Amino acid sequence: MKRIINPLALLLSTALLACSCVVFAESLRTQADQSFSRGNYQDALEFYQQAYSANPGDWALQYNMAVCHVKLGNWAQAREDFMALNQQQPDNPLVVYNLAITEKKLGNVDLARDMFFDLSQGSEDESLALLASRQYRQLAGNEVSVGAGPSQWIASIDVSYGVDDNVIDSSTSESTEDKDSFLETLVTARWYQDGAHKKDSWYLEGTGLFSRYQSVSDYDMDLIILGVGKSNATDFGRWLVGMRAETSQLGGEDYLQTLSLNLGLEGDFNHQSGWSVNLRRQDISSQSSDYDYLDGDNYRVDLAYLGKLDNGLRWKLRYRFDDDSRDDLISGSDFYSYSVNRHGLMLQGIYLLDEWMFIGKLEHRISDYKDDHIIDGVEDHRQDSRDQFSLRAERRLSSNWIVSADYSYTSNSSSLSQYDYDRGVLMLGAGLQF
Known part of the structure; x- marks a missing residue:
């Protein structure tokens, strides 16, 4: 005897499953954010990874995982994550800044210095430009910029x-x-x-x-x-x-x-x-x-x-x-x-x-x-x-x-x-x- 599938029932069950996944992912994200705020970066990383598995392609979750690797000192993995994020959003200055930090920590000083310099000169975010300028001056052993204003x-x-x-x-x-x-x-x-x-x-x-x-x-x-x-x-x-x-x-x-x-x-x-x-x-x-x-x-x-x-x-x-x-x-x-x-x-x-x-x-x-x-x-x-x-x-x-x-x-x-x-x-x- 053939079982007849009700299309409406199938649509409803699929929608409920999707909603369940979203709720589950949001719950994991909340737990991850709370763990991160308490300084429990390893727990936060695991929650973010689970949330990302439930909601693959979420750019914010990818970024948060990369930051957790920075906090844990996993510089090679953090560099790999920020490089992937940079390929998705090459003009995002925050990603470039963090990628430069990982290059600096891994000993790629020349590359990091160039990245900080480009950010200090071209970023429209004045606060980020100032941070990049300070990083560049430290690596270059040269001048230190002061002030985040136009002058x-x-x-x-x-x-x-x-x-x-x-x-x-x-x-x-x-x-x-x-x-x-x-x-x-x-x-x-x-x-x-x-x-x-x-x-x-x-x-x-x-x-x-x-x-x-x-x-x-x-x-x-x-x-x-x-x-x-x-x-x-x-x-x-x-x-x-x-x-x-x-x-x-x-x-x-x-x-x-x-x-x-x-x-x-x-x-x-x-x-x-x-x-x-x-x-x-x-x-x-x-x-x-x-x-x-x-x-x-x-x-x-x-x-x-x-x-x-x-x-x-x-x-x-x-x-x-x-x-x-x-x-x-x-x-x-x-x-x-x-x-x-x-x-x-x-x-x-x-x-x-x-x-x-x-x-x-x-x-x-x-x-x-x-x-x-x-x-x-x-x-x-x-x-x-x-x-x-x-x-x-x-x-x-x-x-x-x-x-x-x-x-x-x-x-x-x-x-x-x-x-x-x-x-x-x-x-x-x-x-x-x-």
Whole structure:
């Protein structure tokens, strides 16, 4: 005997079953939320998983499971879950932020830093952009953004104690053969008109550098820099234009003033490499008749190629050319040339390891002076070759405090022996970034 199925009864039973599943899933979700609020993340995860089995495809449940894995320290699974969520909603900034957190925890610092940077620049959620900016600055060991409003500024104060085994006269580039200790203070600040979009914003900047030698105070340096500029992001790249004014004192006496115009363009070849071109024109004037021979102007061309490796190492190869024209020094029958053409090649590497940042730099520079020196009636052409190595190790103690150690070694070889020198400088410092 055949059993006749009533279509209406079948429809009702199916509807009741669906309702039962929904009620069951909501009950599990409620239990999961309660367990999560009490900090019982393992129980919460199990309830969310059961609720998801009863209601597969629920995006919110997927997200909650991923967060539970974060709370439990299951970073690999959390990363897998957030990657799946990111594929479903690639423009969801909260998912990207959490994915970046998991990449950071798993040691993929370079990738996490790039993700935080993109969020800090492009997220419309200002609070999330600020959080991403702080994460980026911690990983980059650089500036820390403050404020979640449309205007934003960054600032830092660094104080270092150093030992200089051969103090160099800044005005003549000659060795003093004096060994001395010094205290150096560096203050920097930059304000952005649109803090959420630094790549397309007006900015103001200020820098103060103050060094004090213990014994050879004639070479103490005070330098103040003020600048204004505009950056603009385009499809081709980002261009920058700006002006800077500098004033300095040497040994407590007025030294030089400069006014410079800067123009730059930078862009990316791909995700792993980029480029930049910078041009500068600088007018230099002395503030004391003792330094009139340094009056003049400078033209600079700076070309750079930047890249990064899969292990997180960032590197930059830079070529720089300077055309420096000065008034030069006439002292009686003697003549000293300070007008020079310079070619410089630099290789820099930056490596992040946990809370540490290491910066190494190698630089080779050739200086060809335009006019011959005349000393005691003898004409000599001056040409210098300078090699410099520097290494910086920096550790972040918190979101605001860092400690650092710097060492640099410079060897200058000149066709005129009075400009030959070797110099080593060691510095230990602490910085506050806010």
